[in-house]
Amino acid sequence: MTHLRKPWWRDRIVGGSLATLAMLLLLSGVVGFVWLPSAQNDARFKGILDAICGAAGIPRGWLADAVPPLPTPRHVSTVVLTPDTLSHDAPGSIGRGGTLALKCTMCHGLRGVSTSETPSLAGQQSASIYKQLRDYQTGARSSAVMEPLVKDLSDQDLKDLAMFYGSLPREPARDLGNAPDIVAFGSPTRNIAACGSCHGGMTSKLGAPWLDAQPRAYLRTQLLAFSHGTRRNDTSAQMRNVAANMTPQEIEQAVEYYGSGR
Amino acid sequence: MPQPASESPSHSDVAARAERRWAIVMLGIIALLVAMVVFTGLHWAMMPPSRVETVDPATLQLSGEFTEANLGSAVEPDGSVTVRIVGQQYSFTPQCIVVPAGTPVTFRVTSADVIHGLMIMGTNINSMIEPGFISTFKTTFDKPGDHQMPCHEFCGTGHQAMWANVKVVEPSAFTQLADHARRLTCDL
Numbered sequence: 001m002t003h004l005r006k007p008w009w010r011d012r013i014v015g016g017s018l019a020t021l022a023m024l025l026l027l028s029g030v031v032g033f034v035w036l037p038s039a040q041n042d043a044r045f046k047g048i049l050d051a052i053c054g055a056a057g058i059p060r061g062w063l064a065d066a067v068p069p070l071p072t073p074r075h076v077s078t079v080v081l082t083p084d085t086l087s088h089d090a091p092g093s094i095g096r097g098g099t100l101a102l103k104c105t106m107c108h109g110l111r112g113v114s115t116s117e118t119p120s121l122a123g124q125q126s127a128s129i130y131k132q133l134r135d136y137q138t139g140a141r142s143s144a145v146m147e148p149l150v151k152d153l154s155d156q157d158l159k160d161l162a163m164f165y166g167s168l169p170r171e172p173a174r175d176l177g178n179a180p181d182i183v184a185f186g187s188p189t190r191n192i193a194a195c196g197s198c199h200g201g202m203t204s205k206l207g208a209p210w211l212d213a214q215p216r217a218y219l220r221t222q223l224l225a226f227s228h229g230t231r232r233n234d235t236s237a238q239m240r241n242v243a244a245n246m247t248p249q250e251i252e253q254a255v256e257y258y259g260s261g262r
Numbered sequence: 263m264p265q266p267a268s269e270s271p272s273h274s275d276v277a278a279r280a281e282r283r284w285a286i287v288m289l290g291i292i293a294l295l296v297a298m299v300v301f302t303g304l305h306w307a308m309m310p311p312s313r314v315e316t317v318d319p320a321t322l323q324l325s326g327e328f329t330e331a332n333l334g335s336a337v338e339p340d341g342s343v344t345v346r347i348v349g350q351q352y353s354f355t356p357q358c359i360v361v362p363a364g365t366p367v368t369f370r371v372t373s374a375d376v377i378h379g380l381m382i383m384g385t386n387i388n389s390m391i392e393p394g395f396i397s398t399f400k401t402t403f404d405k406p407g408d409h410q411m412p413c414h415e416f417c418g419t420g421h422q423a424m425w426a427n428v429k430v431v432e433p434s435a436f437t438q439l440a441d442h443a444r445r446l447t448c449d450l
């Protein structure tokens with residue numbers, strides 16, 4: 001029984017198993033970190049260090065010597081929207097926005113509810129108002145009326161206006177139960193998601209405004225502008241991709257459903 | 263028939279033999295698994311996770327390679343093609359991707375919002391598209407044809423509508439297109 005008193009690592013079986021395990025580990029390491037990555041048809045995996053870093057997932061550039069990116073044209077929105085773009089706002093933002101909004105009531109209505117073909121702003125998503133105002137300012141969205149009105153406002157002014165209009169009571173939303181198919185289901189076979197999956201009703205996407213009770217003429221103009229590519233301020237074409245696939249009938253149905261009587 | 267104690271194997275010897283057999287079986291299993299990884303890795307192009315590269319998903323549109331003007335297919339000096347795609351709720355931009363057959367193509371894809379996926383039907387191209395990371399993969403399409411490219415990772419209420427087209431064309435047709443634009447798509 002002397003062998004039982006030997007330290008455990010000198011035991012033939014334990015020691016042997018440990019040695020085999022270590023070999024296996026080394027072998028698998030070589031297979032996973034050197035052999036398989038090097039077998040890839042990619043110059044950036046060649047060499048032991050590159051292969052190991054690649055397999056270990058060290059972040060780095062994987063495209064060498066590509067042609068440089070094209071410059072960004074003016075109509076592209078430069079607004080960065082994140083869920084907290086408007087959430088850290090200074091106290092008094094809504095009050096200051098209310099004062100600034102005196103310049104807007106003439107067209108957008110006394111309490112943000114328009115009675116003409118101008119869009120209503122009452123209860124609109126603040127992030128969306130802010131984005132549109134910035135886009136008018138940079139020229140990403142063009143409007144002969146709106147561009148001069150926001151030209152001299154500061155970024156904080158735009159945020160205050162957005163907070164103010166967002167705080168006003170919104171007109172009641174449409175009942176999705178009566179919605180035409182294009183609004184309630186979209187057309188999945190043509191890459192059109194339901195309008196309600198971004199514009200509220202089902203779910204809301206950051207930056208997608210409420211459409212309920214906007215003037216029909218306004219909705220129609222915007223949808224046609226997206227589908228013809230004359231309005232291009234939607235980031236990475238998120239709304240153009242929808243409108244480009246809609247038929248004229250579907251545009252009418254959506255306008256009819258969302259639009260107010262005006 | 264009882265044997266004298268000294269001639270029967272001791273308990274520890276029995277245990278040692280059993281352990282050795284088990285160890286050999288386990289080693290065999292591990293060796294088989296490693297061999298499978300090697301085989302699928304070399305012959306079925308199933309590779310360990312790799313090509314990690316980061317990007318800020320909130321500012322893709324501002325600068326870098328995922329700006330709107332730079333999306334689509336670009337011809338590189340070595341004649342290969344780089345395709346850049348942004349996935350977002352609930353579409354890919356560009357919606358129609360055009361590439362030449364028989365030419366090395368590198369895809370560079372990222373997400374502007376949540377996790378999406380991408381597979382090109384009829385090929386073995388299949389990748390996750392994660393916000394904050396760029397998925398890079400290389401392929402060569404052997405013949406012209408149209409493929410659908412659905413998002414295969416549930417990404418929200420409009421997920422089922424999210425897909426794009428991949429049009430593989432003759433290299434000569436592609437070259438003609440490339441004479442007219444620096445970034446190519448087959449969008450309407």
Ligand SMILES: [Cu+2]
Nearest residue numbers: 378413417424
């Ligand atoms: Cu998706």
